[in-house]
Amino acid sequence: xxxxxxxxxxxxxxxxxxxxxxxxxxxxxxxxxxxxxxxxxxxxxxxxxxxxxxxxxxxxxxxxxxxxxxxxxxxxxxxxxxxxxxxxxxxxxxxxxxxxxxxxxxxxxxxxxxxxxxxxxxxxxxxxxxxxxxxxxxxxxxxxxxxxxxxxxxxxxxxxxxxxxxxxxxxxxxxxxxxxxxxxxxxxxxxxxxxxxxxxxxxxxxxxxxxxxxxxxxxxxxxxxxxxxxxxxxxxxxxxxxxxxxxxxxxxxxxxxxxx
Ligand code: COA
Numbered sequence: 001x002x003x004x005x006x007x008x009x010x011x012x013x014x015x016x017x018x019x020x021x022x023x024x025x026x027x028x029x030x031x032x033x034x035x036x037x038x039x040x041x042x043x044x045x046x047x048x049x050x051x052x053x054x055x056x057x058x059x060x061x062x063x064x065x066x067x068x069x070x071x072x073x074x075x076x077x078x079x080x081x082x083x084x085x086x087x088x089x090x091x092x093x094x095x096x097x098x099x100x101x102x103x104x105x106x107x108x109x110x111x112x113x114x115x116x117x118x119x120x121x122x123x124x125x126x127x128x129x130x131x132x133x134x135x136x137x138x139x140x141x142x143x144x145x146x147x148x149x150x151x152x153x154x155x156x157x158x159x160x161x162x163x164x165x166x167x168x169x170x171x172x173x174x175x176x177x178x179x180x181x182x183x184x185x186x187x188x189x190x191x192x193x194x195x196x197x198x199x200x201x202x203x204x205x206x207x208x209x210x211x212x213x214x215x216x217x218x219x220x221x222x223x224x225x226x227x228x229x230x231x232x233x234x235x236x237x238x239x240x241x242x243x244x245x246x247x248x249x250x251x252x253x254x255x256x257x258x259x260x
Pocket of ligand 1: 024025028065068069070072108112135138
C-alpha cells in the first residue's frame with residue numbers, strides 16, 4: 001500500500017518536492033492529506049539524502065485552497081479542538097525542521113493553504129498566486145496557526161485587517177507586506193526555489209539548522225532567543241564544519257562541509 005494517496009513526492013538533487021495532489025478540489029487539505037504531510041516531513045527530518053524540501057500544489061490554479069470545507073462542515077466542538085491541534089502539530093514540524101523548506105505558491109493559498117505556506121521557512125510565489133484567510137466567511141477562524149504566523153510575518157494591524165475582512169491579496173501585495181520573499185513567473189517558480197535551496201545547500205548544514213532554530217526562538221515566548229543564539233554559536237564552534245569553513249577561507253578555497 002502506498003504511503004501517499006494525496007501527495008506526490010520526488011527527490012531532485014537532494015530536494016524533496018512535495019506536491020499536494022488533489023487538483024480537482026484545488027488541493028484542499030483533508031485530514032488524510034494533513035496526515036500524509038506529517039509522514040512526508042518526517043522523511044525530510046530522517047532521510048540523509050534529503051537536504052531540503054519544497055511544497056507546491058498540483059496544477060496551475062491552486063497551491064492549497066484551504067482545509068477541506070466538506071470535512072470542516074462535519075466538525076463539532078468536541079472534535080474541532082483536536083482537529084486544529086493535529087494540524088498545528090504538523091505545521092510546527094515544518095517550521096521546526098532543521099533542513100530548509102520552501103513554499104512554491106503556484107496559485108490560491110487560502111486558509112490552511114496560506115497557513116501551510118507560512119509554516120515554511122520561505123515563500124516564493126508565482127505572479128498568479130492569491131493569498132488570504134477567508135475563514136470568517138464560514139463563521140470560523142484559522143486553526144492551523146494562521147492568526148499567529150500571519151501576525152508574525154506582516155504585523156498586527158495588517159494581519160487584523162486580512163483576518164477580519166477575508167480579503168484576498170495578490171502576489172505583489174504579499175511581497176510588499178513581507179508575506180512572500182520572491183515573485184516570479186509560473187515557469188520560473190520551481191527553478192527559483194531550487195536556486196535558493198541550491199545556494200543554502202552549499203553552506204554548513206549544522207549552521208543552517210541552528211539559524212532556523214534561533215529565528216524560530218525569536219517567536220517562542222518560553223525561550224530566550226539570545227541564549228539560544230549564544231548556545232548555538234558555541235555549538236557551531238565545536239563542529240568540524242567550522243574548522244573546515246575557517247580553514248577554507250584562510251587557504252582561499254571553497255569549503256567542503258560534511259554536516260558535523
Ligand atoms: N474545500 C473543499 N473543496 C474545495 C475547497 C476547499 N477549501 N476549495 C475549492 N474546493 C473545490 C470546490 O468545491 C470545487 O469542487 P467541485 O468541482 O466538486 O464542485 C473545486 O474545488 C473547484 O473549486 P471552485 O470553487 O469551483 O473554483 P473557483 O475557481 O470558482 O473558485 C476559489 C476558486 C478558491 C475562490 C473557491 O474555490 C473558494 O473560495 N474556495 C474556498 C476557499 C476557502 O474558504 N478556504 C478556507 C477554508 S477553511
